[in-house]
Amino acid sequence: MSVPQFTRLVSRVVVLLDTDVDTDQIIPARYLKVTDKAGLGDALFADWRARPGFPIGAPESAGAHILLAGNNFGCGSSREHAPWALVAGGFRAIVSTSFADIFRGNALKNGLVPVVVPPAVHAKLVAARTAQPGLQVTIDLEAQELRAEGVPVTPFTIDGFARRCLLDGVDELGFLLRYVPDIVRHEERRALPGTILSAVVEEESA
Template identity: 50%
Template sequence: MKFERFSSQAVFLNRENIDTDQIIPARFLKVTEKVGLGSALFADWRSDPAFVLNTPDAANAKILVSGANFGCGSSREHAVWALCGFGFRAVIAPSFADIFRQNALKNGLLPIVVNAPTIAMLPANAHFTVDLLDQTLSVDGDSRILFPIDSFSKTCLLEGLDELGYILKHEAAIAAFEKAGTRA
């Protein structure tokens, strides 16, 4: 699936170190499918009716804004599947945990790194536009914020490139590596 420019409101979670046990508690990991996990997203926090994901606006939001070190903890890709299942296409945070970031990119969920002071100034009810080609986040059609992404990940997302397909194109190199070592 190709990653295209989109606009949406955002949901704000003003909290650092949001771990994968919060994003999807372990009791939801007994599934054998990737789909249908949107309802498990932040399941424990959502038991509070006032939690931001329970507000009507959240249902249409495609962007989640968080504090630093988002997605720390386990390697469960279910965390990303749950975010995607709920309808999120991007997470904005000052930093991401390494494994979460990798998992997100592999599922078309864009991790957008924006520094904490800039995040603090994002208006809550604004309309955000995410443009991966330009690597910009714009707020109400204005004040474009540039965000970084490595060129490989960017190309994979924009062209919907399949990573496994990319690896398997290097079959000759893999076979040569196995032959050269004692790995054959």
């Protein structure tokens, strides 16, 4: 009923500019048998880690919580294990020019913020990171802004309900449970004595 709270993140970035990275590359299908998130960070991009210079899992990427990704990140199947693995691997935000819709929704439900920026801003971020490997990028969810040295302050859009849940550190169920007393009072006003609804309200109030 809770997700990692996200208000403002300041971090170095890991750059992975492959386009059309699908969820089977993020977390191969053989890892989908698990029913919890424990250990999935080790499976993140498991089949790509042998590539020379692959950045994820490399010592120089330790402690970086933002992934600067290529276009159409998270396409392919709808597996929720993909954002699970990214969060378990230490990432809290991904910056790209576009995301697959289902991946975006799954990411937001798991405390991972997908930030869409225009191609020109993306190019400036890549150039700034190349010139300064230790570049610090700020993802400010409250202000809905991306900030970094050498890059213009860039607003981004996040679904309003998902943003509220992330700022509060709750999932959808946790958000609703906050309003149980209000829901019960509302139903009590609607329920007539002797009806099924009245019996349900009485049981919930007990």
